[in-house]
Amino acid sequence: MQVGTHQYQCDLLIVGGGINGAGIARDAAGRGLSVILCEKDDLAAHTSSASSKLIHGGLRYLEYYEFSLVRKALIEREDLLRIAPHLISPLRFVMPRTPGLRPGWLLRAGLFIYDHLAERQLLPGTQSISFNQHVSGACLQPNLKKGFLYSDAWVDDARLVVLNALDAQERGAKILTRTECTHLTQDNGRWKLQLRRKTAQGTQQINVDAACVVNATGAWAAQIQHQSDPAMPAKKLRLIKGSHIVVRKLFDHDHAYIFQHADGRIVFAIPYESEFTLIGTTDFEYQGNLDSLQISEQEIAYLCGLSNQYFLQQISAADVLHSYSGVRPLVDDGHADAKSITRDYRLDWVQEGAPILHVFGGKITTYRRLAEDAMQKIAPYFNKDTSSWTKTVCLPGGDVFSAHVDNQNVEHLPQFVQRCQQQYDWLSSATVRRMAHAYGSRLHKLLADCTKEADMGEQILNGLYAVEVRYLLDVEFAASAHDILWRRSKLGLHLPASAESILDEWIARHSTRSALSADITFDIPNH
Known part of the structure; x- marks a missing residue:
């Protein structure tokens, strides 16, 4: 059942909620562009949560003389440690x-x-x-x-995606999960897109008028490329x-x-x-x-x-x-x-008619650099600054010791975890350690109204309380038990097989707003 149609304009419409799409959304929003990101499933639902969980240079790529790729990844390795020391x-x-x-x-x-x-x-x-x-x-x-x-x-790969999307949202981007791009076409130098969003009440149709599109759909990128220009042979x-x-x-x-x-x-x-x-x-x-x-x-x-x-x-x-x-x-x-086969990425910037950027390849370690390179192409189109900013600003929760991006946040993370365990000594040390690594300094925001275990609300599953579930639903785009137990956390590994159904039932009874059920209430400036 269709439950409404919405019309929006934006500078940049990003299709794909993996690490590359989320990274580009963060970078673009930080430069002042109005951004919508749509993802047909959950954030990091596919390749970006199926990695080896490593931030690495790629030692074996040296055998194939990929020195440039390895050097790029090695530089990124320490930059990412500094901006997300709780996750990496x-x-x-x-x-x-x-x-x-x-x-x-x-x-x-x-x-x-x-x-x-x-x-x-x-x-x-x-x-x-x-x-x-x-x-x-x-x-x-x-x-x-x-x-x-x-x-x-x-690295906690799925959480890295979520925090890039969260930072993008806090800078003005609109993150739409369970929202599939069903149609895109050019009209007078702009893109006209139709999005179909799943909600608990039915489906919403969203029509977007975008100045530029980024195709960051990963394994689906060649399909989207062909859809955007049927006359062009799809990338192999x-x-x-x-x-x-x-x-x-x-x-x-x-x-x-x-x-x-x-x-x-x-x-x-x-x-x-x-x-x-x-x-x-x-x-x-x-x-x-x-x-x-x-x-x-x-x-x-x-x-x-x-x-x-x-x-x-x-x-x-x-x-x-x-x-x-x-x-x-x-x-x-x-x-x-x-x-x-090379693990390096390729960016195809097409400016005939309405501009579109197709993202091919890449690896999680170089996502931030890929986003920078993408904005080197896109920013001049909007007369925006092309200088880098994302490696000098922590991802949400990364400022565990210092508000500045420096080595202290990495080197003093163990002391941060220990202080959290002392401050929240009414929770098990294992639960606090997990949460400190997941949320970093944002843990204090999550537990702001909690001074004892009873303030956490119901313990829905072992180590998982209502206050955390509500935070994940309302802040981190989660919509289901699977999102929470396997992507926002890895608690699914530690819990019985019935955990998902128990949590889904709790969400259905208690959640008043989630990424799945919420209507769209934001405003996007017209340009």
Whole structure:
């Protein structure tokens, strides 16, 4: 049932609520543009929540001489640590030297380049280790004697998307989830778009008159490109499926592992959510339904088999507690092998008639730089400043120690978490630690009216209280239990299978406003 039609004008309409769309929305709104972002599902519902959860330079890309991409990513690695220290944490990686695979001298040379390709202030450099003398060796197969220790960073990928969208909204952007772009056409040098928004009461039609469009739809980008200009051949993208598995933790320390495979791929084993190990990713061509991705038996066997080559504790499909899959839309650069296709992005800026920017490829580590590059093309069209600003302003909650973007927020995060645990000592230390990392300094806003556990409202599920659920529904664009348990948090891993239905029932009974049910009440300036 259709429940209303709305008419709006804006400078920039962004289609796609993944990390690239949210990053561009933040950057554009901060430059004074009126921005609408529409996403047909939840924010980060697809590829942007299906990553390996790493902010990294991409060590293996050095083999393909992608020095520019690796340098760009290494620079971004520390910039992102500074603007989101609560979401992004330094992580040390163990790389075993494996007989018969890449020789030690080659690994050492690659890691030397990795350490020196960009300036490092926050992360320690590489060191050689012997597994009989290092904590990381106890869980490994006895044939593995030596290895290397190097640095990258871990990220809560879905929350990174949400906080970019939240910052964009606080700067004036309008974020519309569950809103699909069904039609776009040019008219007198502007874009006319039809959006269809799902609500609890039915569907709303939204007609938007936009000066410029950004196509940041990831795996769907070639389809949107063709829709915007049917006369132009659609861009050829290689859709590469990457899957991960989660098992009970295979080691008791806080380092991660990077394992080589005889086929040339590498796979990570990462400490995850305190109790688990995350293993991934695969690299397979994909041509199926983009809305119903699932890990295959072949991928599970591949990841379990590689894990068993390195770890003493053996795993099988029966040990997989959770899995997820995503599709990386990579620009076809002529390489036949999926693992060798460039992970760099491409921006196609089309100015014939109404301007539109098509975003192809990219990786989560370089999203902020991609947004800057996008605005280098878009901002002059609106006579806006093209200078960078996003690396000097914290994402919401990132100012945990200092209001300025500097190393202190990274270096003093443990003290921030400890102070929160002392201030909110009426909550379990584990709950406060989780919330401090999720919300950073915004935790104090979330708990502003709480001085005891009873003030948190009902404990709907273990460690999840009504005050937090209401915050996620009203502030962070969540609309369902799945949004909350798997993207705004990872509590779904720790709770029974019935948790989603319990939380959905609570939302249905208690929520008066959410991203799914709310009507549109904002004003967008006409231009």
